[in-house]
Structure formats: structure tokens, C-alpha cells
Amino acid sequence: xxxxxxxxxxxxxxxxxxxxxxxxxxxxxxxxxxxxxxxxxxxxxxxxxxxxxxxxxxxxxxxxxxxxxxxxxxxxxxxxxxxxxxxxxxxxxxxxxxxxxxxxxxxxxxxxxxxxxx
Amino acid sequence: xxxxxxxxxxxxxxxxxxxxxxxxxxxxxxxxxxxxxxxxxxxxxxxxxxxxxxxxxxxxxxxxxxxxxxxxxxxxxxxxxxxxxxxxxxxxxxxxxxxxxxxxxxxxxxx
Numbered sequence: 001x002x003x004x005x006x007x008x009x010x011x012x013x014x015x016x017x018x019x020x021x022x023x024x025x026x027x028x029x030x031x032x033x034x035x036x037x038x039x040x041x042x043x044x045x046x047x048x049x050x051x052x053x054x055x056x057x058x059x060x061x062x063x064x065x066x067x068x069x070x071x072x073x074x075x076x077x078x079x080x081x082x083x084x085x086x087x088x089x090x091x092x093x094x095x096x097x098x099x100x101x102x103x104x105x106x107x108x109x110x111x112x113x114x115x116x117x118x
Numbered sequence: 119x120x121x122x123x124x125x126x127x128x129x130x131x132x133x134x135x136x137x138x139x140x141x142x143x144x145x146x147x148x149x150x151x152x153x154x155x156x157x158x159x160x161x162x163x164x165x166x167x168x169x170x171x172x173x174x175x176x177x178x179x180x181x182x183x184x185x186x187x188x189x190x191x192x193x194x195x196x197x198x199x200x201x202x203x204x205x206x207x208x209x210x211x212x213x214x215x216x217x218x219x220x221x222x223x224x225x226x227x228x229x
Contacts, residue, residue: 035218037218044120044222045223060217100166102154102169102170103218104166104209110163111163
């Protein structure tokens with residue numbers, strides 16, 4: 001069974017940093033692209049970042065470009081999101097997503113809540 | 119403002135059929151990128167419902183179907199059930215953004 005479990009969320013002050021982790025199991029992690037998607041309270045889904053299987057290609061949404069860094073460790077079956085210069089508008093549940101058939105989000109973790117507030 | 123446009127809400131009585139539209143542009147759906155649909159029940163993570171415009175993952179009932187034409191896509195749900203009450207999102211890829219784009223979500227209410 002595929003499992004994705006995010007961790008590292010919490011309360012942080014504006015301008016602060018946080019590192020999210022996602023542990024993967026139940027599939028061959030090193031062969032799949034992975035994405036981070038977020039959802040602000042009461043709002044819709046927003047794509048944050050993508051990383052290909054060998055980290056050869058990395059992309060970011062405009063709202064986080066230059067502040068967030070995605071990475072992965074295929075030996076540890078883990079995905080990461082380093083978030084710097086956090087703003088109130090970054091407050092959201094952050095989901096780790098496995099990219100599957102035809103580029104769809106085949107599996108989603110339960111999410112981790114990031115709250116940016118003074 | 120989402121890149122893909124969905125109606126904010128739709129509703130239907132049990133047993134009825136409803137459709138949810140998803141409109142994009144020439145850099146995403148119109149560029150022949152696939153459309154995928156997700157169901158999000160209250161308080162839970164999104165779940166893949168339709169991938170590749172019309173295919174269902176294992177376990178998704180055939181009451182759910184997807185289609186795509188031009189710069190738009192649609193999700194149809196037949197034989198509405200109370201458990202279908204949820205938020206539904208369409209998603210595609212955008213060549214200008216080099217990433218995923220989502221619709222704003224549609225809240226389905228079963229009357």
C-alpha cells in the first residue's frame with residue numbers, strides 16, 4: 001500500500017523558516033516525480049513545486065519562487081521542502097503528492113499544517 | 119483567480135446526474151495536456167477520481183466519468199448519492215507555468 005506522510009509543519013513567525021519532510025513507502029520512490037501542493041484555509045488547491053525522479057528537473061510556482069527549495073533523498077525515500085522568508089499568505093496545509101499516470105496526482109499524504117503568524 | 123475555471127457550486131437530488139465543467143486555455147487543456155479530477159471530502163486530503171481525461175483508478179465507481187474537448191473538460195456523476203457530497207477539483211499541466219494548474223473547486227451538494 002502506498003503511504004505518504006508529511007511532517008515538519010507548525011507555527012512560525014513571518015520571515016522565518018521551516019523544513020517539511022515527506023516519508024514515502026509502498027512504491028519505488030526513486031522512479032517517480034513528486035510534487036508539493038498546498039491549500040490555504042477554506043481555499044482551493046495550489047501547486048507549489050515539482051521534482052523529477054533523479055532531481056534533474058525542478059520547478060516552482062510563482063508565489064514561492066526564490067523562497068522555497070524542493071529536494072529529495074531517494075536512498076531515504078524522502079521528499080523535502082525548505083521554506084524561507086515565510087509570509088502570512090503561506091499559511092496552508094501542505095500535501096506531498098506522488099505523480100502517476102499521465103501526470104496525475106495518484107497518491108496524496110494527509111498533509112501538514114503550516115501557520116505563519118506573529 | 120485560478121487558471122482553470124470551475125463553477126463554485128452544483129447540486130442535485132439523490133439519483134440524479136450532475137456535471138462539473140472545467141475551462142482552460144491554449145497553454146493547458148487546449149494544448150492537449152491531460153485533465154485529472156480529484157474529490158475532497160470534508161477534512162481529508164484530495165483523492166484522485168479521474169486521470170487522463172476519462173480513466174478511473176481502481177475502486178472508483180463507474181458513476182463517475184470524465185470527458186475533454188478543446189479547451190474544456192467535464193466531470194459527470196450519475197446516480198447521485200449522499201456520500202458524493204464533497205469538493206471537486208480539475209487539474210492539468212500548463213506550459214507557460216511549467217507546472218500543475220488547478221480549478222478553483224466545485225462544491226457538490228446532494229439535496
